[in-house]
Amino acid sequence: MSLLRYESQVRPPIVDGNKDYHQVTEDICRPVETKPSKLWWVGFIISLGLLGFGFVSVTMEVIYGTGQWNLGKTIGWGWDITNFVWWVGIGHAGTLISAILLLFRQGWRTGVNRAAEAMTIFAVMCAGQFPIWHMGRVWNGFFVLPYPNTRGPLWVNFNSPLLWDVFAISTYFTVSLLFWYSGLLPDMATLRDRAKEKWRKAFYGVAAFGWTGSTKHWQRHEALSLVLAGLSTPLVLSVHTIVSFDFATSVIPGWHTTIFPPYFVAGAVFSGFAMVQTLLLITRKVLALEDYITIEHIEVMNKVIVLTGSIVGIAYLTELFMAWYSAVPGEQYAFFENRLNLNSPYGWSYWLMMGCNVLSPQIFWFRKMRRNLLVTFFMSILVNIGMWFERFVIIVTSLYRDYLPSSWSTYYTPTIWEIGFYLGTFGLFFTCYFLFSKYFPVIAIAEIKHILKKNGDNYKSQMDKVENESIEKFADDELHHGDHH
Amino acid sequence: MSSIRENFAPTKKYNTLAFALMAVGIISIIALYISTHGGTGNEEEKKLQDARFWASLMQNSVFFLLIVNAAMFFICATTLAWGGWQLSFRRVTEAVSACVPVLGVIAAAILLSIAFGSNHTIYHWTDAEHVKHDAILDAKKGFLNKGFYTTVTLLTVILWSVLGWKMRQMSRKLDNEPLKTMEEKKKYIWNNTVWAAVYIVVFSLTIMSSLPWLWLMSIDAHWYSTMYSWYTFASSFVAGVALMTLFVVYLKNNGYLQYTNNEHLHDLGKFMFAFSIFWTYLWFSQFMLIWYANIPEETVYFKPRVEGAYSGIFWIMFLINFIAPLLILMSRDAKRNYTTITFMAVLIIFGHWLDFYQMVFPSISKNPPLMIADFGVALGFVGLILFLVGRTLSKYPLVPKNHPFIKESLIHHT
Numbered sequence: 081m082s083l084l085r086y087e088s089q090v091r092p093p094i095v096d097g098n099k100d101y102h103q104v105t106e107d108i109c110r111p112v113e114t115k116p117s118k119l120w121w122v123g124f125i126i127s128l129g130l131l132g133f134g135f136v137s138v139t140m141e142v143i144y145g146t147g148q149w150n151l152g153k154t155i156g157w158g159w160d161i162t163n164f165v166w167w168v169g170i171g172h173a174g175t176l177i178s179a180i181l182l183l184f185r186q187g188w189r190t191g192v193n194r195a196a197e198a199m200t201i202f203a204v205m206c207a208g209q210f211p212i213w214h215m216g217r218v219w220n221g222f223f224v225l226p227y228p229n230t231r232g233p234l235w236v237n238f239n240s241p242l243l244w245d246v247f248a249i250s251t252y253f254t255v256s257l258l259f260w261y262s263g264l265l266p267d268m269a270t271l272r273d274r275a276k277e278k279w280r281k282a283f284y285g286v287a288a289f290g291w292t293g294s295t296k297h298w299q300r301h302e303a304l305s306l307v308l309a310g311l312s313t314p315l316v317l318s319v320h321t322i323v324s325f326d327f328a329t330s331v332i333p334g335w336h337t338t339i340f341p342p343y344f345v346a347g348a349v350f351s352g353f354a355m356v357q358t359l360l361l362i363t364r365k366v367l368a369l370e371d372y373i374t375i376e377h378i379e380v381m382n383k384v385i386v387l388t389g390s391i392v393g394i395a396y397l398t399e400l401f402m403a404w405y406s407a408v409p410g411e412q413y414a415f416f417e418n419r420l421n422l423n424s425p426y427g428w429s430y431w432l433m434m435g436c437n438v439l440s441p442q443i444f445w446f447r448k449m450r451r452n453l454l455v456t457f458f459m460s461i462l463v464n465i466g467m468w469f470e471r472f473v474i475i476v477t478s479l480y481r482d483y484l485p486s487s488w489s490t491y492y493t494p495t496i497w498e499i500g501f502y503l504g505t506f507g508l509f510f511t512c513y514f515l516f517s518k519y520f521p522v523i524a525i526a527e528i529k530h531i532l533k534k535n536g537d538n539y540k541s542q543m544d545k546v547e548n549e550s551i552e553k554f555a556d557d558e559l560h561h562g563d564h565h
Numbered sequence: 566m567s568s569i570r571e572n573f574a575p576t577k578k579y580n581t582l583a584f585a586l587m588a589v590g591i592i593s594i595i596a597l598y599i600s601t602h603g604g605t606g607n608e609e610e611k612k613l614q615d616a617r618f619w620a621s622l623m624q625n626s627v628f629f630l631l632i633v634n635a636a637m638f639f640i641c642a643t644t645l646a647w648g649g650w651q652l653s654f655r656r657v658t659e660a661v662s663a664c665v666p667v668l669g670v671i672a673a674a675i676l677l678s679i680a681f682g683s684n685h686t687i688y689h690w691t692d693a694e695h696v697k698h699d700a701i702l703d704a705k706k707g708f709l710n711k712g713f714y715t716t717v718t719l720l721t722v723i724l725w726s727v728l729g730w731k732m733r734q735m736s737r738k739l740d741n742e743p744l745k746t747m748e749e750k751k752k753y754i755w756n757n758t759v760w761a762a763v764y765i766v767v768f769s770l771t772i773m774s775s776l777p778w779l780w781l782m783s784i785d786a787h788w789y790s791t792m793y794s795w796y797t798f799a800s801s802f803v804a805g806v807a808l809m810t811l812f813v814v815y816l817k818n819n820g821y822l823q824y825t826n827n828e829h830l831h832d833l834g835k836f837m838f839a840f841s842i843f844w845t846y847l848w849f850s851q852f853m854l855i856w857y858a859n860i861p862e863e864t865v866y867f868k869p870r871v872e873g874a875y876s877g878i879f880w881i882m883f884l885i886n887f888i889a890p891l892l893i894l895m896s897r898d899a900k901r902n903y904t905t906i907t908f909m910a911v912l913i914i915f916g917h918w919l920d921f922y923q924m925v926f927p928s929i930s931k932n933p934p935l936m937i938a939d940f941g942v943a944l945g946f947v948g949l950i951l952f953l954v955g956r957t958l959s960k961y962p963l964v965p966k967n968h969p970f971i972k973e974s975l976i977h978h979t
Contacts, residue, residue, distance in 0.1 A: 086972065086973065086976060087649070087973055088649065088750075088969050088970050088972065088973055089747060089750075090747070090750050090751055090754050090969045090970070091647070183835075184646075314842075317846060321846075321850065325854075328854050328858075329853075329854060329857040329858060330858065331858050331860060336854070336858050336860070337791045337854075338790045338791050338792035338793075338850060338851045338854050338855065339791035339792045339795065340791075340850075340854070341792075341846070341847075341850040341854075342792075342795060342846075342847065342850070390769070394769060394770075394773060394774055395791075397774070398774060398791050398794070399791055401774075402789050402790075402791045405705055405708060405778075405789055406789045406862075407700075407701045407704040407705060408862070445762075546972070547747075551964075551966045551967075551971060551972065551975075554972050554975065555824065555975055558975060558976050559824075559975065
C-alpha cells in the first residue's frame, strides 16, 4: 500500500461536517444559485450609498481642485495618501495567502484564499483612486505613463519612487487578477455545468473560458499556478517596499529610515490578515460555510496577526531607539516631541497606533483568545484602525512641523470631502465584495476537493491504523512501494 | 522489515580533518598575532595592528556563533509553524545548534576582551577619555557602555544555550519514552510550540534588535541604521541553512539518514535560494536608501566599503551572495543535485563570511583588506564545528522516530 495522502492525527481536520465531493460542490455553490438574502440587499444598498457619497466628494474635488481638502503649507499629503497606503497594505494578505502559503504548502489556505484574493483586488482598486484623484488635474493622469510623447522634455522622472509606485502597483494588480481568475476557471465551469437558466449557462460559460476538466487542462492549470505563485511572491514584498520608498528615500525625520521596507511589508500583511478576518467571520456566518472556514483557520490567521504585529512592534521600537541613538536633534524631535509626547498636538495618534498594533494583538498569545470569534472580530477592527493610524502618524506627524517654525501648519483636520472620498472607497470595496459573494464561489471548490481526503474530518478518522503503526513498518510500506503485498 | 541505521560514528578521516583544521586555526591565530605585534612604528600604528588581530577573532567568532545559532532558529520556526517535512533530518539541525554554548563562550570571551582591553581602536566608545570630547558618543553613553554590553552579551549566550538545550532535550526524551496516546502527542506538540515561541521571542530581542547594534554596529559608533539587525539576521540565517545542508549531504553520502531524500534536499535548496534573495532585498534596501538620501552622517559607512581598499570584497560578496544563488539555484534540478547544492552551500557560507568581514574591518584597518591568516582562523572554527557536530551526532539516534510528525517527513513530496 502506498499512501498518497497522510497527515498526523495530531493535526486537526480543516474540513468538517463529514463532506464528500458532491456535498462540497453543493455547499459552496448554494449562495450563488439561490436568491440573495435580505441582509445581502441591505448591505449592498448601504455600500452603493457610500459609493455615491464618494462619487460626489470626488466630483467636488475635480471641479474645485485639491483646495477642497484641508491640506496645509507643509501637509501636502494628508488623508488621501494615508488611505492609499492603508488600502494597498490591506491588499497584501490575499497574494500572501495564495502565493507564499502555496509555496509553503499550507493546506488551510484553500479555505480562505479565494475571498482573500478577491479582497486584495478590490483593495488595490480602492488604493489606486487616491493618487489618481490627488493629481488635481486628473485629465493629465496619463502623464505618469512613460512613452515617447510630444511633450518635449516633459518625461516621467525615473528617479522618483512615486513613479516606481505606478509600475509596482499596476504589476501587482495585474498578476493578482490573473492568479485569482485562473484559480476561478474550474469553479466557473462547475457553475456552468450546474446551471439551469439560460443566462446563467451563458454567463458562466463565457467566464469558464471553455474549461473541460481534461487532464491536460488540469496539468496546465497546476503549472500556471506554480509559475504565478513564483511571480507573485516577490511582488508581495516589492509593492509595499516601494510604497515605503515614497517616504524613506526622502530626508524627512520620521520618514528616512532604512528599516522601512521590511517593516512596511510586515505591517501590510498584518492589516491584510485583519481585514480577511473581518470579512470571513461575516461571510462564513452569513453563507453558512463554517465547515470550510473553521475555527482552525481563524486560529492560524490570528497567529499570523500576532507574529506580524510583533514584527511591526519591534520595528516601532527600533525606530524609536535609533532616533535617540542617532543623536540627531531633528530625528529626536520628530519622535519624542511630535509622536511620543502625548501632550503634543498629534501625540494621541501615536499612542492609539501603539495600543492597537503592538499591545492589543498580544492577547493572541493565548489559545482561548485566538479561538474566540467575538474577540477575533473586535481585534480585527482594532488592528485596521491601528494600521490606519500608523500611516497617519508617519505622514502627518512628520509633515506638520517642518524646518521653519513660521510655516508650521495649524492642526490638520479633514474636510467633509476628504472623509467622503475615504467612505466612498469603502463603498467601492463592499459593493465589489457583495457582488463577488453573490456571483462567484467564495471558496475554491476544486482546491477544497484537493485537500479533502487528507484534511477532511471523515477521511482523517480512517487513518488511525496508520497513525499507530511503527515507523519501521510505515517506512517499509511507503518507501518500498508494496514489496510485501 | 528494514531497521534504521541509527547512530553516526565519525570516521577516522572525519576526526582527523576536524583536528587538522583546528590546528590550522590555532597556528593561524599565532601567526596573525606575531605578524601584527612586535613591529616597529609609533604607538598609533601598533594599536591599529593589535586591533587588526582582535578584529579577525571577533569577525570569525561572531559569524560562526550566529550561523550555528541559526540552526536553533530553524528548529523553532518550523516547530512554531507545525512543520513536518524537516523531521527526517531534525537531529542534524539539533547537532549544529548544540555548538552554541561552546562558540558562545568563545565569542563572549573575545568580545569582552576587546571591550575591556586597553586598545580602543575597535570600540571607540570604550575609551572614557575620548567619549568626553565626543559629543555624539557622550550622548550614547546610556547604551554604549561596558556594563550594558557585558550584561547583554552574557545574557544572550546563556539564554540561547539554555533554551536551545531545552528544545533538544524535549526531542531526545522521546527516543526512550515514546508517546502512547493521542492526548500525549498533542500535549507534546503543544509544549514544543510553547518553548519554541519563548526562544523566538528571545531570538527577536537579541539578534533582530539589540545584539548586532552592540557587537557590530558600535564599531562604527557614530553611524546608525535601523535595518542593521535584520540585515545581520538574514546574513547569518542563510549561511546557517547552508551549513545544515552540508551536514545533511555529508551524512547522506555516507549512508546515513535513509529517510531523507531529494525532496528534503530540494526544500533546503529552496531555503538557500529564498533567503539569499531575502538577504539581497535587505542589503539593497539599506544601501539604496542611504545612497539616495545622501546624508553624510549615513553615507560615511559605505564610503570606505564601496570605494577604496574594500570595494573588491564588497562587490565580490554581492556577486557570491546574490547573483550566484539567483542564477544557479533557480532551477529545480540544481536544488536536487548533491554536487551543486554542496558547491552552493560552501559558496554561500564563504560569501556571508565575507559579508561579516566587510561589516567589521573597514573602520578598523585601512589596509590590507585580507590576509591568509584570516582564512586560517575561519578554518579553525570550521574544524571546531565539525568536531562538535560529529560528537553530538554520534551520541543520539539520527532519526527522531517517535516524533508525532515523523511519518509526514517520510512521505514528503515537494
